Amino acid sequence: MLQQIVFSIIVFYALWNAGKLYMRVRRNILLGKDEDLTDNPGKRWQNVMLVAFGQKKMFKRWIPAVLHLFIYVAFLMTQVELLEIFIDGFFGVHRFFAPYLGILYPIIISFIEILSVLAFIATIAFLARRNVLKIPRFHKSEMTWWPKLDANLILLGELTLLIGIFCMNGADVVLQKVDPEHYHPTGFFAISGWLGPLLFGWMNEGGLVIIERFGWWLHILTVLAFLNYLPISKHLHIMLAFPNTWYARLNSRGEMPNMPEVMNEVKSMMGLTPAADMAMDDELPEFGANDVTSLSWKNIMDAYTCTECGRCTSVCPANLTGKKLSPRKILMDIRDRAEEVGNKIDSEETRYLKADAKDKAYALTKDNFDDGKSLFDYITREELHACTTCNACVEACPVLINPLDPILRLRRYEILTESAGPQDWVPMFTSVENSGSVWQIPDDRDKWAKDAVGS
Amino acid sequence: MADVVAAGKNPEILFWVGCAGSYDARAQKVSIAFCKILNKAGIEYAILGKEESCTGDPARRAGNEFVFQMTALQNIETLNMYKVKKIVCTCPHCFNTLKNEYPALGGNYEVIHHTQFLQQLMEEGKISVQGGAFSGKKVTYHDSCYIGRVNGIYEVPRQLLEKLDNQLVEMERGKERGLCCGAGGAQMFKEDEPGDKRINIERTEEALDTGAEIIAANCPFCITMLQDGVKAKEKQDSVMVYDLSHRQ
Ligand code: SF4
Ligand code: SF4
Numbered sequence: 001m002l003q004q005i006v007f008s009i010i011v012f013y014a015l016w017n018a019g020k021l022y023m024r025v026r027r028n029i030l031l032g033k034d035e036d037l038t039d040n041p042g043k044r045w046q047n048v049m050l051v052a053f054g055q056k057k058m059f060k061r062w063i064p065a066v067l068h069l070f071i072y073v074a075f076l077m078t079q080v081e082l083l084e085i086f087i088d089g090f091f092g093v094h095r096f097f098a099p100y101l102g103i104l105y106p107i108i109i110s111f112i113e114i115l116s117v118l119a120f121i122a123t124i125a126f127l128a129r130r131n132v133l134k135i136p137r138f139h140k141s142e143m144t145w146w147p148k149l150d151a152n153l154i155l156l157g158e159l160t161l162l163i164g165i166f167c168m169n170g171a172d173v174v175l176q177k178v179d180p181e182h183y184h185p186t187g188f189f190a191i192s193g194w195l196g197p198l199l200f201g202w203m204n205e206g207g208l209v210i211i212e213r214f215g216w217w218l219h220i221l222t223v224l225a226f227l228n229y230l231p232i233s234k235h236l237h238i239m240l241a242f243p244n245t246w247y248a249r250l251n252s253r254g255e256m257p258n259m260p261e262v263m264n265e266v267k268s269m270m271g272l273t274p275a276a277d278m279a280m281d282d283e284l285p286e287f288g289a290n291d292v293t294s295l296s297w298k299n300i301m302d303a304y305t306c307t308e309c310g311r312c313t314s315v316c317p318a319n320l321t322g323k324k325l326s327p328r329k330i331l332m333d334i335r336d337r338a339e340e341v342g343n344k345i346d347s348e349e350t351r352y353l354k355a356d357a358k359d360k361a362y363a364l365t366k367d368n369f370d371d372g373k374s375l376f377d378y379i380t381r382e383e384l385h386a387c388t389t390c391n392a393c394v395e396a397c398p399v400l401i402n403p404l405d406p407i408l409r410l411r412r413y414e415i416l417t418e419s420a421g422p423q424d425w426v427p428m429f430t431s432v433e434n435s436g437s438v439w440q441i442p443d444d445r446d447k448w449a450k451d452a453v454g455s
Numbered sequence: 456m457a458d459v460v461a462a463g464k465n466p467e468i469l470f471w472v473g474c475a476g477s478y479d480a481r482a483q484k485v486s487i488a489f490c491k492i493l494n495k496a497g498i499e500y501a502i503l504g505k506e507e508s509c510t511g512d513p514a515r516r517a518g519n520e521f522v523f524q525m526t527a528l529q530n531i532e533t534l535n536m537y538k539v540k541k542i543v544c545t546c547p548h549c550f551n552t553l554k555n556e557y558p559a560l561g562g563n564y565e566v567i568h569h570t571q572f573l574q575q576l577m578e579e580g581k582i583s584v585q586g587g588a589f590s591g592k593k594v595t596y597h598d599s600c601y602i603g604r605v606n607g608i609y610e611v612p613r614q615l616l617e618k619l620d621n622q623l624v625e626m627e628r629g630k631e632r633g634l635c636c637g638a639g640g641a642q643m644f645k646e647d648e649p650g651d652k653r654i655n656i657e658r659t660e661e662a663l664d665t666g667a668e669i670i671a672a673n674c675p676f677c678i679t680m681l682q683d684g685v686k687a688k689e690k691q692d693s694v695m696v697y698d699l700s701h702r703q
Contacts, residue, residue, distance in 0.1 A: 060631075254555040254605040259520045263560060266524040272532070288518065315628075317635040317658075322651030386648040389516050389640030390600040395631050411518030424645035425517050433522050436508030436529070438474045438644065445472070446504035448483040452490065 007089040007220075014224035021231040025304055028342040031366045032297030037247045044246045047400065052245040057398040061311075064129075067122035071158065074119035075238070077112045081165070085220050095172075098186045106187030113169065113191040116162050123158045130155070137310030140319075142329035147234065147308050154235050161222045167215025170196030171208045178205050240305040241399045247298055248400040253391050256408055259287065262416075288412025291374045292338045293366050295406055302401040303334035312393035312403050318386040325386040327393035327403035333378035334406060344371055375410065384410050385422055466501040468572075469539045471553065473546040474509050475675035481682065482675035485545055485698040489569055496581040500543075506533050510552040517641035524560070527552070531562035541565045543572045545698070547601035547674045548639070554606070568602055570612045570673055570699050577618070589619040595626055595667035597658070597681060598633035599674035612673055612699055624665045634658050638676035659684025663694065670696045 038044075050056045055072065058065040080097075087096045098105045130138050130151055138151075173196035175183040189196075200211055230236050237244075251257075267273045289295045312327040313319050319326050344352050345364050357368040384407055393403045415421045431440040444450075470489065475482035493500050508526045515523035534542075542564050544550040554566035567575075576582045594616055602608045609630045616623050628634045637647075637654025647653055659681055662670045670685070672678050681696045 252555040252606070254551040254601065255559070256515055256556065258556070258559040259524075262520045263524050263528070266521065266528055270525070270528060272528065287520065315632065315634075317637060317654045318648070318650070320634075321637075321654050321657050323648045324650075325648070382648050385645070386650075387640050388600070388635045388637060388642050388654070390635035391604045392600075392632070392635065395604050408516065408518065411516075412520060413518075415518035416520060421518065422645045425519075425641060428641070428644040429514055429517070429519050429522050432509045432511065432514050432526050436526060437478065438509055438513055439478055441478050443478065444505055445477045445507055446502060448472075448477060448486055449490070449502065449504070452487040 004092045018227045025231050028338040029297050029300045031292050032295045032300045035296040035298055040250055043250055047245045048242055051400055052241045067125050070118035070122040074115035077115055081112055110190035116165055120162045123155050127155050137314040142326055142332055150233050157226055164215045164219035167211050171200050171212035174200050175208050234308040237305050237307040244301055244305040245400045287416035289409035290413045292341055299406045300338050303331045305399055306331040311396040315392040315396045323386040325383040330403050337375050337378055466499040468500045468541045468543050470500050470502050471542050471544045471549050472502055473549040476545050479675055481678055489545055496576050510549045512548040512552045513641040527560055531560055543567055543569055545569045547599045551601045574611050584618050589621045592621045592669055593624055593667040594621045594669040594671055595624050595662050595665045597672045599677045600635050600639055602673050603633050615699055624667055626661045626665055636677040636680035638680050643676050655680035655684040671699055673699050
C-alpha cells in the first residue's frame with residue numbers, strides 16, 4: 001500500500017512538472033509570428049509516416065540509421081511494458097497483462113528484450129562514436145560543453161533504462177521458480193529467460209525481490225526523469241519530430257515566401273494597382289526578422305526539434321570551406337534566444353518593456369517585449385552572408401528542419417529594414433533596379449544574338 | 456518578341472536568355488549554341504530581347520525584396536502582355552524563379568530547363584547527337600543546386616551525356632548530395648566570407664579527382680566558378696568545362 005502511495009505521488013508530481021515544462025516550450029514556439037501550415041493534410045500525414053515514423057531520411061547514412069532504428073523501435077515497444085508498470089504501480093498488482101495476453105505475453109516481452117539488447121549495443125556504439133571516434137560533425141565549434149554533455153547524458157540514461165529492464169525481468173524469471181504463488185509463470189523470455197538465472201540464480205528470495213523492485217523502480221524513475229529532462233535537451237526531437245514533420249512547408253524548396261506587403265507597394269509604385277492608401281504610421285515598417293518574435297513560429301519549432309546531429313553542417317559548402325556559417329548553430333541560437341526571451345517574459349520585470357509601454361501598467365508580453373538584444377547578438381552577419389542558398393542543409397535534415405529559411409529572413413531584415421549588408425551587393429542591386437541586369441553593361445541585352453546572326 | 460508578334464506569329468516557346476546568357480562571354484556561347492539547336496529542330500521561338508529583365512533571383516536571395524519585386528513584376532507584365540505560355544531557360548536560377556516564384560506574383564507559365572527540352576527534342580527525333588569530339592572521353596557531371604536539389608532534376612542531364620558515348624564518372628558528392636559551386640545566394644556578386652578555401656576550389660578538386668577530362672554543368676554561374684577553379688589549379692589545358700548544350 002505504501003508503495004502504491006509513493007508511486008502515485010511521484011508519478012503525478014513528475015507529470016505535472018513535465019506538463020509545465022512542455023507548456024513553456026509551446027509558449028516559446030508561439031513567440032514567433034503566425035504562419036498557416038495546414039494545407040494538404042494528406043501530404044502532411046505522408047511526411048509524418050515516412051520521415052518521422054519511417055525514419056526515411058536517416059537512411060542516407062546506413063550505420064547511424066540502423067543503430068538509431070534499434071533505439072527507436074525499442075523505445076516504441078517498451079511503451080507496452082511502461083503501461084503495465086503504471087497499472088501495476090497504481091493498483092498494487094504484478095504483471096497485470098500476463099494473464100490477459102496469455103501466450104502473447106512472453107512473445108511481446110521477448111520482442112522488447114531483443115530490441116533492448118540491440119539498443120544496448122547501439123547506445124554503446126553511439127557513445128563510442130561520439131567520444132572515441134573523431135567524427136567531425138560532433139566536434140564543431142558550436143558543440144560546446146553543454147551540447148556534448150547533453151548527448152552523453154541521454155545515452156547514459158538509455159543504458160540505465162536497459163539495466164532496469166533486465167534486472168526487473170531477470171529477477172522475475174528466477175522468482176517464478178522460487179515463489180510461483182506470487183510470481184506467476186509467464187512463459188519464456190528470450191533474454192532474461194537465461195540471463196536471469198545466470199546472474200541472479202545464486203540469490204535467496206529476499207535478494208531477488210530487492211533486485212526485481214530495484215529494476216522496476218529504476219525503469220520507471222528513469223522514464224520520468226527523462227520526460228522532465230527532454231524539454232531542456234536536444235532529445236525533445238523524440239516528441240517534436242512528429243508535429244515538425246507534419247507542419248513542414250510543402251511549397252517548392254525553390255520558392256522563398258512572398259512578401260505581399262512589398263509586392264503591393266511596388267505594384268502601386270509601378271501604377272499596376274491604384275495607389276493603396278498607405279496609412280503610413282509613425283513607425284517605419286519592419287521587414288524580415290531580427291528576433292524570435294519576428295521569425296515564423298515554425299522556425300522556432302524547428303529549433304526545438306533540432307537534434308544537433310550536425311548532418312546539415314557536415315554538408316554545408318560554406319562550413320566545409322572554413323567559413324563561420326554552420327546551419328546547426330543557427331538553429332541552436334534560435335532555441336537559446338527563444339529560451340532567453342521566454343525566461344525574461346516569465347520574470348515579469350518591467351525593465352523588459354518597450355520604451356513606449358514603460359509608464360503604462362501593461363503585463364509583459366511578446367508584443368511589448370524589448371530587452372535591447374536581438375538574434376543578431378547570437379548570429380553574426382558574417383555567418384548570414386556566407387550562405388549560398390544551396391539547400392544542402394534542407395536536404396540533409398532527418399526531421400525536415402529548414403535552416404535556410406531563418407537565414408533568409410535575417411538577410412531580409414538586414415537589407416530592407418537596416419539598409420545594411422555587404423557593400424559588394426549594392427552595385428548589383430542598383431544595376432538590376434536601373435538596367436534590368438545584374439551587371440552594369442552598356443550593351444543591348446540582345447547584342448549576342450545580333451552578333452551570332454552576323455557571324 | 457516584339458518583331459515576331461508584329462509579324463503575326465505566335466511562337467511555340469520563349470527562350471529566356473538571362474543576364475549571364477546575354478552578357479557573359481562564356482554563357483553567350485551557350486545561348487548561341489542553344490539557338491542553333493532550336494533552329495535545327497525547326498522550333499519556332501522568340502526571345503524578349505531588350506524587354507527581358509533580370510528575374511531578380513540574386514536580389515531576392517540577398518534579401519532585397521524591393522528590387523526583386525520591381526524587376527519580377529516588370530517581367531510578368533511583359534510576359535503576360537505577349538501571352539507567353541511556355542518558357543525554356545538555360546540558367547537554373549532563372550528557371551527556378553520563373554517556375555516557382557512568379558506564380559505567387561501573378562505569372563503562371565510552363566517553365567522548363569534546356570536540358571529537359573533537349574531531351575524532349577531527342578525523344579521526338581527532332582535532333583540527334585553523335586559523340587564526335589566527346590567519344591570515349593571521361594566526363595563528370597556537376598549538379599547545380601537549383602536544377603538538382605531544389606528542383607529534383609538529376610537523371611535527364613545524365614541521360615543526355617550518356618548519348619554522347621563517353622564515359623560518365625560520378626564525383627564523390629553527386630545528385631542530392633552534390634556540392635554547390637559557391638555562386639548561389641548572390642555569392643557570385645560579392646567577395647567570399649573569410650575561410651580556409653574557396654568553395655569552387657573544393658568542388659573543382661573533387662571533379663579533378665575523378666580523372667575526367669570534361670566537367671559538364673548546366674548553369675552559367677557554375678561554369679564560371681568551375682572554370683575559375685580549373686584555372687586556379689592550372690589545368691585549363693587538359694580539362695574543359697562545358698555546358699550540356701554546347702558543342703553538340
Ligand atoms: S543553404 Fe546555406 S546554410 Fe544551408 S547548406 Fe547551403 S550554404 Fe549552408
Ligand atoms: S537541423 Fe536537422 S540536420 Fe541540422 S543538426 Fe538539427 S536535426 Fe541535425
